[in-house]
Amino acid sequence: MRARSWLPHPTLTLVLFLIWLLLMNSITPGAMVLGALLAWSLPTLTRAFWPEVPQVNNSWKMLGFILLVLGDIVHANLVAFRLILGPTRKLHPAWIEMPIDLHDKFAVTILASTISLTPGTVTVEVGRGHTKLLIHALNAEDPAALVAHLKQRYETPIREIFE
């Protein structure tokens, strides 16, 4: 039995509480009491579904990472804008295999989702044992450079945050 068995996922509880307040769109005492009750009871009742708690080692780094991804989404959307409206004959679509060096399942999920969210790349499949990702790129003239870019820009911070 863990010491804090009455509060198995403190972060999840906090997130649920904030989501509830946002849904209600108000900070009245009534909304806060109900939100606190739900935020405590949902993780406790569904505890059996998530035995592992994802560890976030560095919250500030995570905030920085979120801002980095948001910035990249805006920038890459503008690039995709040009690619889509330009002549399609000039596109260089490619299948890319990207080796990954993450062990935590949650970290792999975050990396795959980040790659899909940033325009120009979609994660198509996760390899067995989480050692590589199959990515489809809309325009990759140099696949090796793209892999190096993705690894350095997203995988490194994710590893620092979750492992």
Added chain:
Amino acid sequence: MNIVIEAIIAILLLAGAAFALVGSIGLARLPDFFQRLHGPTKATTLGVGCTVLASAFFFSSTQDGLSLHEILIVVFLFITAPVSAHTVARAALHRHVKTTERTQGEPWRH
């Protein structure tokens, strides 16, 4: 309503509409399935993001207090969009959907 806020809202709405439009154009004119997938998955992120931000600005300025529940739409969209794109792409991969000949590299075979 303040003219500056009104201008911000108008710009955000137009930008959101433009991104959504380009995403749809991509869906229509790109040559193969996997390339087409890039259009709509991207348009949702920034197109809806801009529209929702405009909505938050509008209701914050016309009603009492901040209106922030729009943020939830963006959060949930950012969580679900990559998952649905991944699922659709995987299904296509398993069905061996053809890609244009110019595509470099090979997908994994099952």
